[in-house]
Amino acid sequence: MECDELLTLLNDYVDGEIEPGLCAEFEKHIAGCNPCQVVVDNIRKTITLYKDGQPYELPVEFRRRLHTALRQRWKETHQ
Numbered sequence: 001m002e003c004d005e006l007l008t009l010l011n012d013y014v015d016g017e018i019e020p021g022l023c024a025e026f027e028k029h030i031a032g033c034n035p036c037q038v039v040v041d042n043i044r045k046t047i048t049l050y051k052d053g054q055p056y057e058l059p060v061e062f063r064r065r066l067h068t069a070l071r072q073r074w075k076e077t078h079q
């Protein structure tokens with residue numbers, strides 16, 4: 001898996017379509033790629049904060065902002 005494939009997966013994750021913890025390829029890439037690790041940790045924390053024990057359903061606007069923040073963070077860690 002390449003870094004940009006992982007970013008695509010992360011966007012799906014934000015939309016609640018996949019669970020990265022269940023994706024072996026995802027975990028394998030993270031294990032060997034520090035920049036991706038940083039970004040994934042960050043996005044997980046953000047989502048966990050938002051969820052706060054509630055059912056996982058992010059508003060569209062929130063997801064849109066999260067996608068933007070994600071790409072920004074990605075650029076910072078992968079330059």
Ligand SMILES: [Zn+2]
Nearest residue numbers: 002003033036
């Ligand atoms: Zn990577």
